Amino acid sequence: xxxxxxxxxxxxxxxxxxxxxxxxxxxxxxxxxxxxxxxxxxxxxxxxxxxxxxxxxxxxxxxxxxxxxxxxxxxxxxxxxxxxxxxxxxxxxxxxxxxxxxxxxxxxxxxxxxxxxxxxxxxxxxxxxxxxxxxxxxxxxxxxxxxxxxxxxxxxxxxxxxxxxxxxxxxxxxxxxxxxxxxxxxxxxxxxxxxxxxxxxxxxxxxxxxxxxxxxxxxxxxxxxxxxxxxxxxxxxxxxxxxxxxxxxxxxxxxxxxxxxxxxxxxxxxxxxxxxxxxxxxxxxxxxxxxxxxxxxxxxxxxxxxxxxxxxxxxxxxxxxxxxxxxxxxxxxxxxxxxxxxxxxxxxxxxxxxxxxxxxxxxxxxxxxxx
Amino acid sequence: xxxxxxxxxxxxxxxxxxxxxxxxxxxxxxxxxxxxxxxxxxxxxxxxxxxxxxxxxxxxxxxxxxxxxxxxxxxxxxxxxxxxxxxxxxxxxxxxxxxxxxxxxxxxxxxxxxxxxxxxxxxxxxxxxxxxxxxxxxxxxxxxxxxxxxxxxxxxxxxxxxxxxxxxxxxxxxxxxxxxxxxxxxxxxxxxxxxxxxxxxxxxxxxxxxxxxxxxxxxxxxxxxxxxxxxxxxxxxxxxxxxxxxxxxxxxxxxxxxxxxxxxxxxxxxxxxxxxxxxxxxxxxxxxxxxxxxxxxxxxxxxxxxxxxxxxxxxxxxxxxxxxxxxxxxxxxxxxxxxxxxxxxxxxxxxxxxxxxxxxxxxxxxxxxxxxxxxxxxxxxxxxxxxxxxxxxxxxxxxxxxxxxxxxxxxxxxxxxxxxxxxxxxxxxxxxxxxxxxxxxxxxxxxxxxxxxxxxxxxxxxxxxxxxxxxxxxxxxxxxxxxxxxxxxxxxxxxxxxxxxxxxxxxxxxxxxxxxxxxxxxxxxxxxxxxxxxxxxxxxxxxxxxxxxxxxxxxxxxxxxxxxxxxxxxxxxxxxxxxxxxxxxxxxxxxxxxxxxxxxxxxxxxxxxxxx
Numbered sequence: 014x015x016x017x018x019x020x021x022x023x024x025x026x027x028x029x030x031x032x033x034x035x036x037x038x039x040x041x042x043x044x045x046x047x048x049x050x051x052x053x054x055x056x057x058x059x060x061x062x063x064x065x066x067x068x069x070x071x072x073x074x075x076x077x078x079x080x081x082x083x084x085x086x087x088x089x090x091x092x093x094x095x096x097x098x099x100x101x102x103x104x105x106x107x108x109x110x111x112x113x114x115x116x117x118x119x120x121x122x123x124x125x126x127x128x129x130x131x132x133x134x135x136x137x138x139x140x141x142x143x144x145x146x147x148x149x150x151x152x153x154x155x156x157x158x159x160x161x162x163x164x165x166x167x168x169x170x171x172x173x174x175x176x177x178x179x180x181x182x183x184x185x186x187x188x189x190x191x192x193x194x195x196x197x198x199x200x201x202x203x204x205x206x207x208x209x210x211x212x213x214x215x216x217x218x219x220x221x222x223x224x225x226x227x228x229x230x231x232x233x234x235x236x237x238x239x240x241x242x243x244x245x246x247x248x249x250x251x252x253x254x255x256x257x258x259x260x261x262x263x264x265x266x267x268x269x270x271x272x273x274x275x276x277x278x279x280x281x282x283x284x285x286x287x288x289x290x291x292x293x294x295x296x297x298x299x300x301x302x303x304x305x306x307x308x309x310x311x312x313x314x315x316x317x318x319x320x321x322x323x324x325x326x327x328x329x330x331x332x333x334x335x336x337x338x339x340x341x342x343x344x345x346x347x348x349x350x351x352x353x354x355x356x357x358x359x360x361x362x363x364x365x366x367x368x369x370x371x372x373x374x375x376x377x378x379x380x381x382x383x384x
Numbered sequence: 385x386x387x388x389x390x391x392x393x394x395x396x397x398x399x400x401x402x403x404x405x406x407x408x409x410x411x412x413x414x415x416x417x418x419x420x421x422x423x424x425x426x427x428x429x430x431x432x433x434x435x436x437x438x439x440x441x442x443x444x445x446x447x448x449x450x451x452x453x454x455x456x457x458x459x460x461x462x463x464x465x466x467x468x469x470x471x472x473x474x475x476x477x478x479x480x481x482x483x484x485x486x487x488x489x490x491x492x493x494x495x496x497x498x499x500x501x502x503x504x505x506x507x508x509x510x511x512x513x514x515x516x517x518x519x520x521x522x523x524x525x526x527x528x529x530x531x532x533x534x535x536x537x538x539x540x541x542x543x544x545x546x547x548x549x550x551x552x553x554x555x556x557x558x559x560x561x562x563x564x565x566x567x568x569x570x571x572x573x574x575x576x577x578x579x580x581x582x583x584x585x586x587x588x589x590x591x592x593x594x595x596x597x598x599x600x601x602x603x604x605x606x607x608x609x610x611x612x613x614x615x616x617x618x619x620x621x622x623x624x625x626x627x628x629x630x631x632x633x634x635x636x637x638x639x640x641x642x643x644x645x646x647x648x649x650x651x652x653x654x655x656x657x658x659x660x661x662x663x664x665x666x667x668x669x670x671x672x673x674x675x676x677x678x679x680x681x682x683x684x685x686x687x688x689x690x691x692x693x694x695x696x697x698x699x700x701x702x703x704x705x706x707x708x709x710x711x712x713x714x715x716x717x718x719x720x721x722x723x724x725x726x727x728x729x730x731x732x733x734x735x736x737x738x739x740x741x742x743x744x745x746x747x748x749x750x751x752x753x754x755x756x757x758x759x760x761x762x763x764x765x766x767x768x769x770x771x772x773x774x775x776x777x778x779x780x781x782x783x784x785x786x787x788x789x790x791x792x793x794x795x796x797x798x799x800x801x802x803x804x805x806x807x808x809x810x811x812x813x814x815x816x817x818x819x820x821x822x823x824x825x826x827x828x829x830x831x832x833x834x835x836x837x838x839x840x841x842x843x844x845x846x847x848x849x850x851x852x853x854x855x856x857x858x859x860x861x862x863x864x865x866x867x868x869x870x871x872x873x874x875x876x877x878x879x880x881x882x883x884x885x886x887x888x889x890x891x892x893x894x895x896x897x898x899x900x901x902x903x904x905x906x907x908x909x910x911x912x913x914x915x916x917x918x919x920x921x922x923x924x925x926x927x928x929x930x931x932x933x934x935x936x937x938x939x940x941x942x943x944x945x946x947x948x949x950x951x952x953x954x955x956x957x958x959x960x961x962x963x964x965x966x967x968x969x970x971x972x973x974x975x976x977x978x979x980x981x982x983x984x985x986x987x988x989x990x991x992x993x994x995x996x
Contacts, residue, residue, distance in 0.1 A: 104533040106581040120536045121582040123571070130967040131960055133987045147534070155983070163496065163518065163534055164875070166991065168885070169984045 133167025271304020
């Protein structure tokens with residue numbers, strides 16, 4: 014009887030330790046730097062268009078295609094060498110690049126540049142850009158701008174015609190029904206396409222880092238990025254992240270999520286439940302329940318993958334590769350792969366079959382064989 | 385005395401009528417583009433002036449049907465199964481879809497501003513439309529009639545061709561990339577029909593004004609008709625062939641790149657190359673010289689041999705054409721579109737200003753007949769003036785005519801050094817000639833008080849180095865130029881009202897005080913110089929935009945009607961956009977007080993100006 018009790022106690026104690034972590038995506042990371050053709054190691058943004066990958070860097074726009082890099086700089090017509098944001102017009106294939114000297118359209122190799130001097134663009138510092146149908150939405154250091162690509166007409170949105178009490182717009186995510194702006198210091202702005210009206214969402218705690226009540230609203234006023242997908246808004250700030258479904262907010266902080274840091278430069282939703290967070294302490298994936306962080310370890314710089322389950326258990330998954338740097342600024346998807354902009358290069362996360370994926374595949378094959 | 389008063393009134397009435405641009409009541413056809421039905425039994429002809437599509441029975445050479453289409457139709461295409469005809473209505477911004485059996489218009493589908501040409505893909509599921517004023521190509525889903533998207537093309541996108549395998553649409557444009565005093569740059573925009581995206585842009589350097597484009601049946605040779613302006617050097621050398629080269633661009637695997645090929649001769653020019661076709665067996669290229677009333681036939685085998693043995697550019701070598709030009713075939717006035725019969729034996733050429741069609745035997749290069757389309761027989765002064773306007777015969781060696789610079793009676797987007805007063809002095813941007821009545825004087829320095837002066841001695845002396853016009857011809861030409869109509873404004877709301885932004889811009893245009901409350905001197909208010917219904921007080925002003933190379937800082941106040949269409953801006957074209965007029969070239973508030981405006985307000989002002 015005594016031995017049975019001992020076994021039970023051992024099982025209860027060891028079970029959590031023996032339980033395998035949730036199956037989170039595994040990646041083999043391939044890193045690009047100036048050593049293998051990247052224009053610059055400071056990568057601000059990345060954009061995938063099929064087999065082509067665009068990287069906006071501090072010193073030029075890189076296009077990775079067929080295993081080679083092509084570089085665009087001001088001498089080629091680019092508005093400025095520092096490329097802060099990228100957007101794809103999926104209908105035309107045109108790429109829009111927001112730079113520190115204006116907005117450029119790269120269309121089949123031709124570059125057309127729009128600046129505050131030669132066009133209606135509100136300001137040349139273009140932090141964010143997005144395309145929806147015939148409109149190009151721009152987040153600039155002096156408010157939002159919208160270009161109607163059919164007529165060439167510009168509309169400007171700022172403190173004079175919106176609730177934007179700060180005009181430092183950092184990110185934009187347009188959808189068919191709503192357009193969202195992350196306004197640095199002024200929360201989140203929503204444009205209703207049908208009514209053409211603006212609405213602001215702010216931190217109920219004001220511009221403080223205090224969170225009095227969890228999930229009471231936007232986590233912080235200093236928003237840096239927004240991603241609108243499947244009617245869900247994902248917001249990144251320097252003090253945590255938020256998810257908004259049109260009625261309720263859910264906030265994510267390091268203390269109650271798998272985020273490795275509350276400091277985020279970029280966020281991109283996969284769908285209503287899943288998202289990627291670009292933090293200063295690693296690129297982070299959330300599958301709606303569990304979290305995974307991919308990075309060089311902050312101390313040893315060795316490749317590291319941390320998985321946190323719904324109960325808060327954190328497991329280190331052995332990996333052989335990691336993104337180029339833990340300070341991440343952008344991400345885009347290429348099928349199951351991801352591309353990540355970091356402070357020390359561009360990283361290509363090549364999706365690997367995780368053990369559980371392999372088991373599922375094996376089971377499926379096995380079941381199929383008996384059909 | 386009553387009878388005297390009555391005579392005065394009647395005479396005044398005659399004078400007013402004579403001055404009106406609408407006194408010419410003849411309804412000419414002005415055939416431009418043509419296309420055959422797949423069986424070759426019908427020839428479709430789009431008529432720009434009568435707003436019609438004519439259906440010609442090829443065997444009887446009789447017009448068997450006239451189909452009313454939109455205003456100023458320019459582009460024409462037929463679906464590959466022959467079931468539908470598409471006509472681009474350039475002033476209505478749409479495309480007429482016509483049933484080719486009943487010849488009934490089925491519907492109109494919307495496009496961009498001033499759609500000029502149209503092609504259908506092989507399945508006739510998608511239309512591609514070149515929009516001249518929005519510089520793009522509309523992609524239209526024919527079933528729904530909806531424009532799916534716009535593809536960025538060149539400045540003044542105008543002409544299209546579908547590759548024989550249907551995989552590619554090629555687009556050209558009539559104005560060069562907006563720039564100031566640099567070598568004119570153009571492109572051939574290459575659109576993949578599979579993805580409906582622009583997949584390439586073929587750069588054309590030193591080219592401005594690209595018209596029709598054709599692809600050989602095997603897809604290996606492309607050819608575009610174009611102008612090669614020499615606007616960076618002064619007018620002083622017209623006798624040296626300085627003004628324009630008339631040429632073709634060849635591209636594709638047959639030539640292994642892009643090659644520019646002159647079609648002029650050492651002492652004779654073939655102005656305004658417009659339409660181009662390649663015979664199915666690729667033995668011949670035919671090009672209309674719209675300003676020289678002729679068709680040039682080119683021997684392709686000789687041409688390719690010459691190209692392959694001359695690796696250095698011979699774009700300026702006027703002796704080259706003798707190596708590949710097979711014939712010069714005189715046709716009617718202002719030949720534009722041309723089309724080969726499906727059996728390849730005959731070439732049909734639309735003589736736009738004669739309202740007829742020349743039929744050429746492809747084998748002999750001889751005109752075998754002329755088909756009268758039934759236009760008015762009376763040739764009015766207005767029509768005579770139009771014929772003169774588009775003709776290069778008055779210029780030295782037939783180099784160019786008015787329409788070389790004023791493409792389709794607009795402008796060319798170039799800056800020219802027009803005066804023989806030395807290199808680089810008084811360089812001026814070309815101005816549109818729409819709706820000129822009431823905008824005198826002419827020239828940027830206001831030197832010509834009226835149009836006869838503008839078109840007469842000045843043209844003779846500075847442009848043509850030749851006989852110029854006799855009195856009657858000059859009168860007719862002036863009649864035409866002064867009657868050039870104003871194209872529809874695309875920025876006004878259909879009900880004539882202004883948008884809130886345009887209203888705010890109007891208030892800025894009309895303001896008398898700057899934002900700090902100070903009164904703006906009357907002469908520095910927008911509406912002082914830009915007054916009246918054409919927005920010009922017809923006087924000279926120094927608005928601070930003069931350059932050291934200008935002989936005087938005084939500039940003629942330009943009219944602002946349809947100003948949105950005519951970039952670049954200022955007298956020398958130094959402002960690439962309307963914004964730059966004030967953000968770059970108005971540092972001292974001499975060109976209106978604008979430096980107190982926010983960016984929003986400047987945008988509003990520009991939105992209002994677009995409506996004028």
